[in-house]
Amino acid sequence: MVTGVSVPAAQAQAPANPSYTLKTEPAELTAARNGDPVRITVSGLASGAQASLKVCPKVLPDNLIKVAGKPPWARDNTVSARVKAYCGELKDEFIANPAHMDSATGRRSSRTGDIVIDTQIPLGASTPKAIIWDPQYTTFNKNAEGQADKPPTVSWADNPDVVDPATGAKTRKKYSFRCDEQNPCSVAVTITAKNADGAFVTWIDSSIEFTPTQQEIGVKGCKGAGQNTISASMPERLGRAAVAWNQALCAPTQAEQPANIVSETENAGLTAFDKGTSDLVITGSGGALASQAVRDRQYIPVGINAAVVAAVGWSPTDSDDNGNSLNAKFNGTLRFTHDELANMVTKGGQQPDLDGRGGIFRNGSALVGRNPGLAAVTRENEANAASARAGAESLDFFGVTGESGPGTVPLALSKVLSGAAPTAWVFPKKGTEYFGELDGKSPGVISDLNVLDPGARSLHNVDAKTGQLAVRKTVQNGVVGTGFVCTGGCMSWVITDLATARAYGWAPVALPDGKGNFVAPTKESLQLAADSMQVGADGTVQPGTVTKDGAYPLTFVEYLAAPVNPLIDATCKPMTAKQAQLKAVAEMASGYGQALLPPGMTPLSPGLAAAAPVRAAKIGTGTVKDACQEREEAKNPPAAGGNGATPAANSSSTGPSGGLGSTAGTSGTAAATGPAPAAAPTPESVLAAKNLAESIDIPKFAGAGVLGALIPLVALVILATLPSATAYVAAGRPVPRWLVVALAEIGAAFAMLFGLLRRKSAGETA
Known part of the structure; x- marks a missing residue:
């Protein structure tokens, strides 16, 4: 917090500025990621105060000439002139x-007395521009010797034409600055408020500094991937937790990174784990999303999460000192019934003032009447008010989004709604071109949000996107309140998980428990839920089976699946050091790592915490022979749960969470009985591959050079051709021997990269 300081002492302007305080949330912005929300609050000023923001370079240039029509020329050192010249754009x-941040403004609240500006951390470069009164970037010409100064010809101009020798084109230098990890920036807060005499004065506070980093979440303080780094598949929501666990293990001694984080959908991660391409996988629904289950495994609980529907937007629940409506970023808890939620995602996003979204956002609806934050979002007529609440005010987005691809979030959501709201969890009768055979029927239990728009034509139930970055961009107006769409308030909606919602400042809604009491997703309601859920055959608690009152109904548990049999190399020899690394990661995640979980990811309940070390102790206790056999069988497996195979066998469990002494989480080995059907590549799978290649930050090991830089490109090719690889193996065609030998000779230092390359080779035709 900065108290009563407007500009550095050397740049102080009039001494009559009133005292005030300025703070940011979060307080520390030296490593804020591009797009992260930030709140700037100015407190202690009299009524009528207002503020605006501009992005500036950390070191503000001081090279201006004061505007004049003729000599003498004087320097202009004022902060206001320099901010106007060098900042913004x-x-x-x-x-x-x-x-x-370059256009954000705020007015003083009559309720709190504060000026609050919600914005986000930018990263990028300013648009190059001429600065007429800066000699180095001016458009004026330098006068000839003895020539009198008269703009546009002046003696101080120092920006001559640069002639392109090839084209003869003339250009001049233009000013630009950049904000990124190497170039810190500052925020110029221009404040206008009454001083002690009651007169309005304006000054600039440049004390807020920030250093933006890229979107990717990377492991820092370690050597990067090394000889014994394991491959860890997980959905994007686990990224922050996995980075924290990695850093806790390797940063204190600057050792090699324990686990290379591979972000992919849960079904893809489970397949990669079963085939041995990944050494562990994290999932929130045990083996429910697995297409095959050959590899013997232990499901070790590492955190409690939840599926949520989150509000993203602004609600005019406040007013300024003149009585004008004042938007505030919405961070309250709305209350939805199961029927309302089911109608919201099955009845279409168009015409919410009629039957779109089941009519739940119309004036006078039970939902709007129950939630003042929604009722406050108004427009000049009912149709536009309903559209603003539903988020259907643009031509390309109809208000509800989430991540596409198979995952635990849609699985948990649909299991609850299909049971608790069976009459509302039904598609409208619009024709087979919209819903195919499901026209007028229930979608049932689903694992992919895309299933909610199954036809050739879309009603925009959920405009699902590939990856968190695309989802965030989709709700951009709601995040920062830009554009006319947020005049009078606006809302968008994201189907996601609690940890992701907390990371981006989205507001999860509360849902009814068994008695109809609305329960918000909190640490207490999630832990209560986890201890009441049913245990499946694989020893994991099953999403959608919460039974206790006061428990959040969409809770699920994140499990780290690790192999019972030892890790082996291409020649079926045990990899002892890598095995130790795997066990260390599992023990960290389920033990000390519980204290490192990000907001929204809840630590294990006592029952789950007791089961974790018992299961972790079984990692690697099998035989090399079984590990080698599993790998061969996984090349041509039966479908999970088909042909007599089950994802996991659980002989006993002492309680809902698989308490101390439980054997829950151990799978039997499935026999290979025939080729599995191959899936053709789709535009969505290619988009998923591209998202992975662009979003995963893979720390490079020493000497990786060009090869290390190629990893994201390799990931793109691999995942785009993954369905073909499945077909290759399913057809019984062996992996080329030369590649197996090459893998063994190159060594474990390149194991992750060439393990991925092996996926690509398996998809090539002979």
């Missing part, structure tokens, strides 16, 4: 548009 790479 930053293009934010996250949104590919001008940075919101």
Whole structure:
């Protein structure tokens, strides 16, 4: 917090500025990621105060000439002139548009007395521009010797034409600055308020500094991937936790990174784990999303999460000192019934003032009447008010989004709604072109949000996107309140998990428990839920089976699946050091790592915490022979749960969470009985591959050079051709021997990269 300081002492302006305090949330912005929300609050000022923001370079240039029509020329050192000349016009790479921070404004609240500006961290460069009164970037010409100064010909101009020798084109230098990890920036807060005499004065506070980093979440303080680094598949929501666990293990001694984080959908991660491409996988629904289950495994609980529907937007629940409506970023808890939630995602996003979204956002509806934050979002007529609440005010987005691809979030959501709201969890009768054979029927239990729009034509139930970055961009207006769409308030909606919602400042809604009491997703309600859920055959608690009152109904448990049999190399020899690394990661995640979980990811309940070390102790206790056999069988497996095979066998469990002494989480070995059907590549799978290649930050080991830089490109090719690889193996065609030998000779230092390359080779035709 900065108290009563407007500008550095050397740049102080009039001494009559009133005292005030300025703070940011979060307080520390030296490593804030591009797109992260930030709140700037100015407190202690009299009524009528207001503020605006501009992005500036950390070191503000001081080279201006004071505007004049003739000599003598004087320097202009005022902060206001320099901010006007050198700041702003930053293009934010996250949104590919001008940075919101450059145009954000705020007025004093009559209720709190504060000026609150919600914005986000930008990263990018400013648009190059001429600065007429800066000699180095001026458009004026330098006068000839003895020639009198008269703009546009002046003696101080120092920006001559640069002639392109090839084209003869003339250009001059233009000013630009950049905000990124190597170039810190500052925020110029221009404040206007009454001083002690009651007169309005304006000054600039440049004390807020920030150093933006890229979107990717990377492991820092370690050597990077090394000889014994394991491959860990997981959905994107686990990224922050996995980075924290990695850093806790390797940063204190600057050792090699224990686990290379591979972000992919849960079904893809489970398949990669079963085939041995990944050494562990994290999932929130045990083996429910697995297409095959040959590898013997232990499911070790590492955290409690939840599926949520989160509100993203602004609600005019406040007013300024003149009585005008004042938007506030919505961070309250709305209350939805199961029927309302089911109608919201099955009845279409168009015409919410009629039957779209089941009519739940119309004036006078039970939902709007129950939630003042929604009722406050108004427009000049009912149709537009309903559209603003539903988020259907643009031509390309109809208000509800989430991550596409198979995952625990849609699985948990649909299991609850299909049971608790069976009459509402039904598609409208619109024709087979919209819903195919499900026209007028229930979608049932689903694992992919895309299933909610199954036809050739879409009603925009959920405009699902590939990856968190795409989802965030989709709700951009709601995040920062830009554009006319947020005049009078606006809402968008994201189907996601609690940890992701907390990371981005989205507001999860509360849902009814068994008695109809609305329960918000909190640490207490999630732990209560986890201890009441049913245990499946694989020893994991099953999403959608919460039974206790006061428990959040969409809770699920994140499990780290690790192999019972030892890790082996291409020649079926045990990899002892890598095995130790795997066990260390599992023990960290389920033990000390519980204290490192990000907001929204809840530590294990006592029952789950007791089961974790018992299961972790069984990692690697099998035989090399069984590990080698599993790998061969996984090349041509039966479908999970088919042909007599089950994802896991659980002979006993002492309680809902698989308490101390439980053997829950151990799978039997499935016999290979025939080729599995191959899936053709789809545009969505290619988009998923591209998202992975662009979003995963793979720390490079020493000497990786060009090869290390190629990893994201390799990941793109691999995942785009993964369905073909499945077909290759399913057809019984062996992996080329030369590749197996090459893998063994190159060594474990390149194991992750060439393990991925092996996926690609398996998809090639002979």
